[in-house]
Amino acid sequence: MEIAPASAQLHPSRWHGMAWRAGLILTALTVALPVLVIGSSLFTPYSATWAHILDTVLVDYLLNSLALMLGVGIGTLLLGVVTAWLCATCEFTGRKFLSWALLLPMALPAYIIAYTYTGMLDFSGPVQSSLRSWFNWGYGDYYFPEIRSLGGAICMLSLVLYPYIYLIARVAFTHQSGAALEAARSLGAGRWRTFFQVALPMARPAIVAGLSLALMETLADYGTVDYFGVSTFTTGIFRTWYGLGELNTAAQLAGFLLLFVFILMAVERASRNRMQFHTTSTRSKIRRAPLHGPSAALATGFCVLIVTLGFLLPALQLLSWASTSWRTALDGQFLHLLWNSLSLALIASLICLLLALFLGYGKRRYPGATQTGAVRIAAMGYAVPGTVIAVGVLIPFGALDNQLDALSQTLFGVSTGLLLSGTLVALIFAYVVRFLSVSLQTVESGLSRIKPSLDEAARSMGSSNERVLRDIHLPLLRGSLLTALLLVFVDVLKELPTTLILRPFNFNTLAVRTFELASDERLADAALPALAIVIIGLLPVILLMRNLDKGAASHA
Amino acid sequence: MPDRLKLDNVQVQYGDVVAVRDVSLSLQTGDIGCLLGPSGCGKTSLLRAIAGFETITAGTISVENKLMATDAVNTPAEHRNIGMMFQDFALFPHLTIARNIAFGLRHLTSAGQRERIRDMLALVGLPDVGAKFPHEVSGGQQQRIALARALAPKPQLLLLDEPFSGLDEEQRTNLASEIRLLLKTQHVTALLVTHDQHEAFEMADHITLMNEGQVVQAGTGESLYQAPASPFAARFIGEGSLTKVTPSADGPPSALQLILNAASQLPASAAYQVLLRPEHLVYDPAGVPLTTIQRHYRGSHYLYELSLDDGQIVKCIAELTVEREPGQPLPVRLTEKELIVFR
Numbered sequence: 038m039e040i041a042p043a044s045a046q047l048h049p050s051r052w053h054g055m056a057w058r059a060g061l062i063l064t065a066l067t068v069a070l071p072v073l074v075i076g077s078s079l080f081t082p083y084s085a086t087w088a089h090i091l092d093t094v095l096v097d098y099l100l101n102s103l104a105l106m107l108g109v110g111i112g113t114l115l116l117g118v119v120t121a122w123l124c125a126t127c128e129f130t131g132r133k134f135l136s137w138a139l140l141l142p143m144a145l146p147a148y149i150i151a152y153t154y155t156g157m158l159d160f161s162g163p164v165q166s167s168l169r170s171w172f173n174w175g176y177g178d179y180y181f182p183e184i185r186s187l188g189g190a191i192c193m194l195s196l197v198l199y200p201y202i203y204l205i206a207r208v209a210f211t212h213q214s215g216a217a218l219e220a221a222r223s224l225g226a227g228r229w230r231t232f233f234q235v236a237l238p239m240a241r242p243a244i245v246a247g248l249s250l251a252l253m254e255t256l257a258d259y260g261t262v263d264y265f266g267v268s269t270f271t272t273g274i275f276r277t278w279y280g281l282g283e284l285n286t287a288a289q290l291a292g293f294l295l296l297f298v299f300i301l302m303a304v305e306r307a308s309r310n311r312m313q314f315h316t317t318s319t320r321s322k323i324r325r326a327p328l329h330g331p332s333a334a335l336a337t338g339f340c341v342l343i344v345t346l347g348f349l350l351p352a353l354q355l356l357s358w359a360s361t362s363w364r365t366a367l368d369g370q371f372l373h374l375l376w377n378s379l380s381l382a383l384i385a386s387l388i389c390l391l392l393a394l395f396l397g398y399g400k401r402r403y404p405g406a407t408q409t410g411a412v413r414i415a416a417m418g419y420a421v422p423g424t425v426i427a428v429g430v431l432i433p434f435g436a437l438d439n440q441l442d443a444l445s446q447t448l449f450g451v452s453t454g455l456l457l458s459g460t461l462v463a464l465i466f467a468y469v470v471r472f473l474s475v476s477l478q479t480v481e482s483g484l485s486r487i488k489p490s491l492d493e494a495a496r497s498m499g500s501s502n503e504r505v506l507r508d509i510h511l512p513l514l515r516g517s518l519l520t521a522l523l524l525v526f527v528d529v530l531k532e533l534p535t536t537l538i539l540r541p542f543n544f545n546t547l548a549v550r551t552f553e554l555a556s557d558e559r560l561a562d563a564a565l566p567a568l569a570i571v572i573i574g575l576l577p578v579i580l581l582m583r584n585l586d587k588g589a590a591s592h593a
Numbered sequence: 594m595p596d597r598l599k600l601d602n603v604q605v606q607y608g609d610v611v612a613v614r615d616v617s618l619s620l621q622t623g624d625i626g627c628l629l630g631p632s633g634c635g636k637t638s639l640l641r642a643i644a645g646f647e648t649i650t651a652g653t654i655s656v657e658n659k660l661m662a663t664d665a666v667n668t669p670a671e672h673r674n675i676g677m678m679f680q681d682f683a684l685f686p687h688l689t690i691a692r693n694i695a696f697g698l699r700h701l702t703s704a705g706q707r708e709r710i711r712d713m714l715a716l717v718g719l720p721d722v723g724a725k726f727p728h729e730v731s732g733g734q735q736q737r738i739a740l741a742r743a744l745a746p747k748p749q750l751l752l753l754d755e756p757f758s759g760l761d762e763e764q765r766t767n768l769a770s771e772i773r774l775l776l777k778t779q780h781v782t783a784l785l786v787t788h789d790q791h792e793a794f795e796m797a798d799h800i801t802l803m804n805e806g807q808v809v810q811a812g813t814g815e816s817l818y819q820a821p822a823s824p825f826a827a828r829f830i831g832e833g834s835l836t837k838v839t840p841s842a843d844g845p846p847s848a849l850q851l852i853l854n855a856a857s858q859l860p861a862s863a864a865y866q867v868l869l870r871p872e873h874l875v876y877d878p879a880g881v882p883l884t885t886i887q888r889h890y891r892g893s894h895y896l897y898e899l900s901l902d903d904g905q906i907v908k909c910i911a912e913l914t915v916e917r918e919p920g921q922p923l924p925v926r927l928t929e930k931e932l933i934v935f936r
Contacts, residue, residue, distance in 0.1 A: 224697030
């Protein structure tokens with residue numbers, strides 16, 4: 038404690054403060070454990086396999102991951118910035134409907150859109166079949182691009198990740214001072230110069246923040262690249278662990294992946310800091326310029342095309358597959374999958390919510406550099422790929438299990454086996470590490486809206502701390518708490534690589550089953566679990582749309 | 594000499610709503626004009642139409658005899674060579690102050706740009722801020738930089754949209770006279786929009802008073818104050834009370850009639866309104882007693898609000914030696930011989 042208390046009466050709150058502080062630090066350290074393990078693995082001895090990896094696949098991993106990031110970066114920027122600019126500053130047919138429909142692709146996990154397009158575009162799929170029957174072509178008569186390729190993966194990821202940029206850039210463009218754009222024109226700049234020299238640079242921090250989120254998702258992706266046979270860091274980590282059985286080597290690969298992530302995190306943080314200088318007064322709202330004739334048709338057409346490719350087509354394809362297969366697919370096993378997924382997601386989201394409340398209140402009641410740092414560390418998981426977290430959980434949990442087992446053997450002569458690492462405990466812990474930031478962000482923004490003067494007003498009218506919590510905070514926070522629950526719930530439901538690595542033997546979820554069926558080329562059978570994921574995934578998108586209408590940009 | 598700015602019967606319409614109706618005005622080279630009026634009177638719409646951000650639905654706008662806008666033609670804002678200073682200054686947050694000023698100087702060489710930036714910053718008294726970003730300087734400094742940026746390309750006309758509303762009271766009056774001096778020494782022709790008559794008096798050579806989209810009266814500040822041509826102008830300019838005088842057929846004359854009759858020969862028979870400014874009434878022990886409603890301390894004097902028999906309020910300035918509490922009578926006399934009367 039920096040300040041000596043003036044009287045002995047202050048001591049109880051001093052102990053309180055220290056207890057909270059210790060609790061926060063402990064939580065942060067626990068949550069940071071997987072990342073610390075992965076980071077420190079970089080400094081452990083490198084096995085003989087490394088020479089082999091270096092010679093053969095590492096360059097592939099590196100080049101493919103970089104090419105993927107470059108491609109997805111360009112793709113998401115193009116789609117995200119153009120749609121955001123159109124919806125924020127122009128008026129054209131269907132703008133209102135399209136400006137929220139453009140969020141729909143967020144409901145589709147990349148691995149689902151990837152296998153759906155594979156089904157649509159492969160030799161026996163509807164597209165090529167129609168082409169052949171229209172033009173009377175036979176096998177080998179024509180060239181058709183291969184979707185299962187690096188280029189295909191870039192297209193798929195761009196189609197579902199552009200909303201990260203669209204969302205944040207749209208808010209930036211909308212809140213841009215209309216006067217700044219008019220000032221540029223009164224200084225002699227035409228429309229294009231105004232856009233490229235004023236509007237775009239003013240929105241750049243927001244766009245870069247959105248881009249770094251999209252690239253983090255790209256790095257974290259496992260399902261798409263594995264399905265398309267593109268070797269990246271995430272598939273490499275899987276192969277090293279499952280194929281070679283080298284956990285430490287997998288961890289070291291994960292460590293290199295983490296370096297990329299940290300660069301993105303630094304970029305994102307710096308951009309968000311700069312955003313505050315770039316939001317000027319909102320007194321002069323931007324006015325949407327009506328588009329006419331061909332340009333209006335072009336704007337509508339472009340947005341419709343993106344929504345169609347990013348959501349409508351794959352969703353319709355899933356529906357049509359599900360309509361043929363649901364009779365056989367909708368069985369006891371499917372209900373079991375549903376139950377597994379829902380209960381797992383509910384438990385993880387509840388734990389995340391409780392921890393977020395603990396961290397949020399701790400930071401609020403006992404502010405300080407240590408507390409802020411602890412909360413920031415606990416919120417790091419959103420950037421770390423699920424594959425990395427999973428390996429980072431396996432190592433310490435495995436070590437702990439071995440210790441316990443040895444202890445029990447010597448004391449009681451009984452083997453405990455795998456107490457933690459082979460069970461749901463490890464899986465749920467990994468979910469919490471990865472998604473705590475989501476609920477933390479929501480809870481913190483909710484708490485920040487409750488001004489301290491409200492607490493003080495209630496206290497001055499004789500309310501106890503407990504009553505303030507129950508009668509003031511709870512009603513005001515309810516929306517944020519539900520949002521936090523829902524967001525984590527859906528994220529857990531969609532999460533593939535963490536579940537694949539950490540699930541107990543023979544334990545399946547909707548995401549895992551979808552991926553397995555799709556990987557076995559049983560595309561129609563995969564449709565039902567996939568559709569379930571998409572429908573549940575629509576919930577937070579709808580929430581986001583409602584928030585967007587209120588002018589608030591919330592968790593993306 | 595041709596008018597620098599000339600508006601003929603300009604109309605601005607948003608859908609069915611007519612924001613500006615039939616406005617004509619002109620501004621001579623080197624003059625500072627002002628559009629004054631309450632919020633929603635159409636003054637900002639008119640200013641934006643001159644800048645080129647609104648299209649006009651009737652009439653013409655010309656600058657130096659060159660047609661800028663009609664109901665059919667609309668020169669884009671970027672081709673009008675009209676500078677504008679915005680209410681929130683609208684400095685580009687991502688550019689340094691020097692590059693903000695350079696934004697409109699693309700026609701110059703980089704050496705020419707540097708020189709002009711240096712001149713402009715010296716002109717507004719901020720020679721050393723060029724390398725800073727807008728958020729690093731104070732509000733008052735941002736305003737001067739916005740002025741420097743607008744003036745840098747040597748526009749034919751400078752428009753100022755509520756230029757002082759973003760600043761606090763203290764900075765306002767100083768800056769207004771400072772900026773007027775600067776515009777005058779640089780021979781800038783300017784048109785400003787404000788709802789604040791004191792700013793208008795401080796800055797402008799000519800004031801155009803607007804209400805409900807139309808010009809109510811135009812002239813110097815003095816003429817608007819001394820000879821308001823309509824009840825609206827009388828109420829809007831200055832601190833006067835527009836007082837109703839109703840004829841009393843029989844019975845004793847009212848206090849107001851007594852005051853008026855003692856000073857002039859205003860008709861006692863017909864109903865009319867008379868403009869009474871605070872300085873028109875003075876304390877006189879032999880005057881007509883009115884009831885004190887409130888006393889405001891104004892440092893050098895008191896401003897009294899007094900009630901007539903029918904409840905109408907008039908204001909009166911009195912020396913600090915004249916002290917009355919609310920409810921007490923204060924005898925007053927009229928000093929002005931030629932009152933403004935609206936029938």
